[in-house]
Amino acid sequence: MEGNDVDILIVDDSKAMRMIVARVLKKAGYGDNDLREARNGLEALAAIKDHCPDLVLADWNMPEMSGIELLQTLRAEKINVDFGFVTSESTPDMRQKAVLNGALFFIAKPFTVESFQDVLTLAVK
Amino acid sequence: MDLQEEDIIQIVSDIWISMLGIDAEFAGAGGELKSDSRMLSANVQINGDWEGVLTVICSESLARQFAGAMLDMDPDEIEGAEVHDAMGELANIAGGNLKALVDGHGKLSLPVVTGGLELAFSIPGSTVVSNLAFRSNHDVFTILIVAKDEYRAH
Numbered sequence: 001m002e003g004n005d006v007d008i009l010i011v012d013d014s015k016a017m018r019m020i021v022a023r024v025l026k027k028a029g030y031g032d033n034d035l036r037e038a039r040n041g042l043e044a045l046a047a048i049k050d051h052c053p054d055l056v057l058a059d060w061n062m063p064e065m066s067g068i069e070l071l072q073t074l075r076a077e078k079i080n081v082d083f084g085f086v087t088s089e090s091t092p093d094m095r096q097k098a099v100l101n102g103a104l105f106f107i108a109k110p111f112t113v114e115s116f117q118d119v120l121t122l123a124v125k
Numbered sequence: 126m127d128l129q130e131e132d133i134i135q136i137v138s139d140i141w142i143s144m145l146g147i148d149a150e151f152a153g154a155g156g157e158l159k160s161d162s163r164m165l166s167a168n169v170q171i172n173g174d175w176e177g178v179l180t181v182i183c184s185e186s187l188a189r190q191f192a193g194a195m196l197d198m199d200p201d202e203i204e205g206a207e208v209h210d211a212m213g214e215l216a217n218i219a220g221g222n223l224k225a226l227v228d229g230h231g232k233l234s235l236p237v238v239t240g241g242l243e244l245a246f247s248i249p250g251s252t253v254v255s256n257l258a259f260r261s262n263h264d265v266f267t268i269l270i271v272a273k274d275e276y277r278a279h
Contacts, residue, residue: 088221110143
């Protein structure tokens with residue numbers, strides 16, 4: 001799994017933000033293949049069970065099921081997909097909670113192409 | 126917790142240039158929230174050790190330009206729901222960054238977007254702690270922060 005071959009699921013309740021993340025991923029060298037999208041944790045859970053991606057990039061604050069609830073549900077069901085947060089909130093408490101639940105990284109909004117390259121280079125192997 | 130004006134200006138500038146590729150130049154104190162054309166506002170609440178509301182306010186035409194930049198589309202071809210979505214996300218990002226400034230333990234609400242010709246805000250027991258105008262694409266938008274009285278800046 002490297003660069004363009006990575007299958008990524010983008011989870012955010014904002015269509016505008018999903019499009020920005022997809023655009024930045026492509027600029028960062030990822031996501032030449034079709035990037036999949038989900039509008040909340042529940043949709044993402046169904047999409048992951050249908051076809052497990054290589055990486056999930058999720059917002060934290062979403063209706064129906066939040067990003068952290070999605071991560072906790074995945075781990076409870078022993079689905080160990082690589083998972084990172086892309087969120088406007090990034091307090092130390094949230095980062096700690098994310099890591100404790102198995103998140104690989106935390107990208108804070110607003111972000112840059114370099115923000116993604118820095119963490120994905122390490123996270124995607 | 127004292128909110129520093131320069132911190133808010135930096136946050137807004139960073140968000141607009143990073144997420145939209147559009148400059149947001151600080152233009153002084155925000156004015157009256159009245160316009161001859163339709164306005165949009167998007168707000169998020171922070172509830173916790175610090176409690177308040179951040180609101181982004183601008184003309185619908187400027188909001189449409191923001192949405193166009195975010196969606197990489199012609200602003201005139203964007204549907205109203207997509208404009209609201211983009212405005213809500215801008216408020217969400219700004220609110221998330223504000224939350225990091227004022228309180229690490231609060232909860233950020235989902236954004237609420239409203240529109241009209243004249244927008245009036247009133248939150249009982251609260252005070253405007255920041256009302257800043259920014260120039261963008263030959264128009265002006267406002268970032269309004271209201272906090273419960275016990276948290277207002279001194």
